[in-house]
Amino acid sequence: MWKDWIRPFVRPLPQWSVVAVASPQQAVAANLCWNGATADVTSDHTVASLRPLTIATSLDAGPHPTLEYRDRASGRRLGVLQLARAAAVSSEGSTLTLYHVAAGGHRCLAWPLRPWNTWLQNRLMQRTAPSPHSLMAPAATQQLMIAYLSPRPVILVSVDAPGHHNIFPMDLIGPLGRSGLFALALRSTNVSVPTMRESRRVALSCMPAAMKDAVYALSVHHKQPLTDWEALPFPVRRSRTFGIPAVAAALRIRELEIVHSEEVGSHTLFLGRVVSEEALAQATQLHHTAGFHQAWRRRHGQPFTEPRTA
Numbered sequence: 001m002w003k004d005w006i007r008p009f010v011r012p013l014p015q016w017s018v019v020a021v022a023s024p025q026q027a028v029a030a031n032l033c034w035n036g037a038t039a040d041v042t043s044d045h046t047v048a049s050l051r052p053l054t055i056a057t058s059l060d061a062g063p064h065p066t067l068e069y070r071d072r073a074s075g076r077r078l079g080v081l082q083l084a085r086a087a088a089v090s091s092e093g094s095t096l097t098l099y100h101v102a103a104g105g106h107r108c109l110a111w112p113l114r115p116w117n118t119w120l121q122n123r124l125m126q127r128t129a130p131s132p133h134s135l136m137a138p139a140a141t142q143q144l145m146i147a148y149l150s151p152r153p154v155i156l157v158s159v160d161a162p163g164h165h166n167i168f169p170m171d172l173i174g175p176l177g178r179s180g181l182f183a184l185a186l187r188s189t190n191v192s193v194p195t196m197r198e199s200r201r202v203a204l205s206c207m208p209a210a211m212k213d214a215v216y217a218l219s220v221h222h223k224q225p226l227t228d229w230e231a232l233p234f235p236v237r238r239s240r241t242f243g244i245p246a247v248a249a250a251l252r253i254r255e256l257e258i259v260h261s262e263e264v265g266s267h268t269l270f271l272g273r274v275v276s277e278e279a280l281a282q283a284t285q286l287h288h289t290a291g292f293h294q295a296w297r298r299r300h301g302q303p304f305t306e307p308r309t310a
């Protein structure tokens with residue numbers, strides 16, 4: 001149909017695609033490159049803050065490394081971020097490096113569609129109502145999409161302390177492999193930040209893609225705590241050591257003891273050690289990737305599955 005052909009020229013691609021991927025994702029490799037050296041950081045980097053857009057990793061790759069994302073099957077370079085070293089964070093004998101994103105680009109769309117789609121997306125961001133990422137300028141949002149070339153798993157974080165219960169979705173999370181730490185970047189305005197800093201315990205439920213709608217519905221709890229665990233639309237089970245209510249239908253439940261937290265720009269970066277890990281079921285996990293990544297995969301006949309909305 002002529003409409004399918006004309007659509008990319010008049011409408012931008014969605015910024016984000018919600019996809020169903022087996023975890024840990026294997027589709028995209030992330031490499032840090034500096035001074036002729038290369039290190040695989042696929043499971044050793046995460047977003048630490050949205051404003052300024054900041055990447056955390058356990059490596060110190062010098063003052064100006066690049067972070068490149070490659071499709072594993074074809075070896076094709078999908079995108080790259082230019083980083084600038086900003087700070088170091090030390091905790092329990094491990095040191096992480098925080099890098100600001102200075103610039104970036106992707107190769108998921110061919111010229112002239114690539115700059116045209118960027119222009120359409122940026123125009124839409126400037127015109128529409130604030131989105132969850134509206135604390136970022138359009139150029140930084142484009143760079144964040146590049147960071148999402150490596151599909152990011154979605155979890156539900158449970159907090160349970162006297163007088164405060166909560167459960168909310170997060171995807172700015174992940175292991176920082178070499179340090180053995182696990183990071184969560186939570187906007188400092190989140191209602192549970194003070195409790196998490198004090199109780200230093202959370203349970204993380206890895207969410208099956210089939211529970212997409214339930215996960216999204218819980219985003220309201222970034223702003224208001226949960227009144228009662230019984231009010232959730234799905235059953236919970238207590239986590240193994242801390243006894244924190246987590247999702248009974250989760251693929252995996254991890255307990256995290258928070259060993260360090262500090263404000264990094266717009267977010268509070270929590271660093272934790274995994275105290276227990278229960279593998280409960282095998283299915284695809286809810287992930288987010290960039291819309292232009294899904295478009296690239298579709299063009300190559302291998303799109304990620306997209307979970308249905310009820």
Ligand SMILES: Cc1cc2nc3c(=O)[nH]c(=O)nc-3n(C[C@H](O)[C@H](O)[C@H](O)COP(=O)(O)O)c2cc1C
Pocket residue numbers: 130131132133154169170171172173185186187190215216219220222
């Ligand atoms: C699937 C999902 C993942 C999210 N991940 C994070 C996260 O990692 N860190 C964070 O601070 N907020 C996260 N959020 C919260 C949103 O960025 C946003 O603050 C929240 O949905 C409230 O949106 P609003 O400010 O537009 O009302 C997530 C929300 C959803 C739905």
